Amino acid sequence: MVDSPDRRPFGPANILRNDVLSRRSFLGSSLALGAGAMAGATLGSWPGPAGAAVGGDLEIMAWEGFTLDNELKAWREANKVKVNAAIISTQDDVHAKLIGTSPVRLDLAEYSQGFERFYVDELKIVKPLDIAKVPNFTAANIYPQFYEAPTWYWNNTHFAVPWIWGLNALVYNPAMTKPITSYKDLLAPELKGKLTFCDDTIATWPMIARLAGFGSKFPNISKDELKVAFEGLAPYRDQCRVFGSSNGDVISLFASGEIAACFSVWSGTPVETAKRGIKTIYTVPEEGAVMWCDAWFMPISAQNIDTAYAFMSEAVAAKTQAEVAKAVNGGAVNQHASALMDADTKALFDYSNLPEVFRKSPLQGQPPRVSDTYATYDEWTQAWTDFKSSF
Amino acid sequence: MLKSSRREAMGLALATPSFLFLLIFFIVPTLLLFVCSFWLAQSFRLIPAFTFDNYTRALSAGGFYALTWNALKNGLCTAVLTVGLSFPAAYFIVYRTRGNLLFYLILVSWFSSYLVRIYAWRVILGSNGLINTTLMQLGLISEPLEVLLFSPFATILTLTHIMLPFGLLLLVSALRDVKTDYIEAARDLGASQIEVLTKVILPMCYKGVVGAFMFTFVISAGDFVTPQLLGGRDGMTTGILIANQFRTAGNWPFGAAMAFLMLAAFLIVYLAFVRLLDLLRLAPGRRFHD
């Protein structure tokens, strides 16, 4: 990351981050430093840089591998931007920072499809975007399935910029099990104690409904159907010894040989386990996969607005898209990106026929927040929690 | 007289800043949490109300009892092991050594990061961990022992490891109050080793033992990180449920209600433990008033 002169000379971050420690003897300076830290922090947060300048600190929150650390290195250096990235383990981490009367400052964060109405209308934590300030995000550049789709755009307002997508499906370790082609294969006796679920509701819930035969109805299935779906999950639960509390947890469980397969998880998992010397395979079984798409949005607590806009625009530029798609085994939203990809990355998805990809693995939303006919989000959460704790 | 009241006024003045700090950041938040446990929440917004819904909801969910039982089990096993394993060590340190070196050596390990110790046990106990690979290399087992990790065993072992030094500290300070004179006097009067232990030492350091037990119990039963990382399928505890309400699910009043129910469960265990010691006639009260 690039160091740049901090533009908030009185901000607490500035006082707290100076490097007095390295230069003076520790004990001598600790008193002064402590007092300084307290005084600085008491002053509260000062406004960010005024005026339309790109640069300074940018506080973002994104999934591991999605912080554009390498892809936007040159842009950060050219614009003297220092990105501080907090990592999302589950989508809940994002709104946990933004709710209440004292939201934590975040200039940009990600949400996946399904959270849009909840974030915008209910929690009111999203700032509407002035899309003209994201010059790379235009109808000419972006695939129509993503541009102005209802998950990010309604009432003539852009609320977020979709930028990367992919499929969640089964991941398994070929050294520990025979090839898996169907979810039913997970019930094989030799996988006893070797299966896990990941605590990623977006990736798992649609598949739970699909296994029970309610796939096309999701996210709107009745309360009784919800019950049936989770009852059908019991044999899978009995195959598990441990629950993966995050993507990273699943990766480390694969790496330490604790599990042989994970129910429905991020397609980039094999890339990460390979770094730990374990080969795993990502497969779309006959039951299909679950599509996800992440979008950048500007939280109400954003301060460095212009830099945030510039960052989003860079994120959807063709070159960035091609690079990040390769890095995370993901899909690009920019129509010009596939031409810049290597063969493997390009072959991940059928870019020439995106409507067909969408038909097979639809981008499905989330259960309704309030409903009398259908199982609500709260009821799903309760069923999911019971599932986790009835282990 | 004058001097004494001047002294007390000075004492009050000196204690006031801390009192204010504890008032604002301990008493007020605890009361606030209690009040909030009667509120309602919708989509992370708190709605002041007065309802017992959160309590009835928690108490009517079957899972709550199972998870609380898990938490209490973790706490009880850890507390029994910690006190049981530390007592002989504390006895040795107080009556058999002169210097404090050993004592300090044990205390220093208390300052090894809590998370790191959990992580270390995960490395040691895993399917490809030290114990399993070593046993397999020696040909003692052919398949990894899976009960080692992601089991209540792993949770309790790690919690005990974390709590031992702290338990020892409390036991040592309690035993230091039992002067060797009393023990020698008892010996001179013909008491056996066991009688000295149960009739002199234990009753005299009763408070320390109860304190060590309760501290260990409360901290380990309320812990939500160790069971989550090492407990596997049976690892869920009330602590995790409460933490999730505050971190992710967003129903703070419900989480607050569960927290107070958990404290109530702790209190019941405390009273039961004191009663048990009383029945075993290890408590001082009965003996001195008989």
Place this chain on the structure above:
Amino acid sequence: MLRFYVWLYVAFLYAPIAVITLFSFHSSPSLTFPFEGVSLRWYEKIFSDTTFMTSLQNSLIVGASTALVTTVLGSLTALGLARLKGRIQTFFGLLAFGPVALPGLFLGIALVMLFSQMGLQRSLLTVTIAHVLFTLPFFIEAVRSRIEYFDLSLEEAARDLGATPMQAFRLVTLPIIGPTIGGAAILSFALSFDEFIITVFVSGNDTTLPLTIWSMMRRAVSPDINAASVISLGLSIGVILIGGLLVWYQRRTALNARARDTQA
């Protein structure tokens, strides 16, 4: 027999720490024997990781601020408690010990509720407040036991001989309880440096070292977590050892000086 048991007890306490330390120097990412070779690669990696270095710095700042505030509040309270009697003393004593008698989880959620109702943004300041709450009881207990040995009438004799309250404190009380206060301050630093459970709830964007290790554990894509752990262990244990030595050295010089004075 008992001696053997106690050494086993110590070995059990240190074994996991030893294992992690050993593997932090392992040249391969593998965490199993046989040991393939020694290397510093994980340390190089972790020291060039900005997230890690920033959180280390944050932890040092929070630890120092916590130690400072706790020392001021705690010393005043310990001195005050020695002057109080009866019910007031019992009440203060119980109140001051309250925060450690509850699970960390409970303090964490109570504080996050308070900060949210106050509209106070979560930051290193809120983390420091939480850490002071957590360390204060330990500090007061540690200093109190020393003050109980100290005869208050010494200070009052100095007052009777015409010393101002400040002079009496500086010339009589401080030299006696000073080393204990220093030791307790270091204890507060070490407790704050390792605190995790409460910090999870009250921290904002700035992470502390345990939070970083936690997120490394949840992501766990690289064995440099071993190196990070050892640095964390080394710092807290090192600070405690240095503190212990300082207190011991000061006591020894004080004793020697007294011995010389009586001989002369």
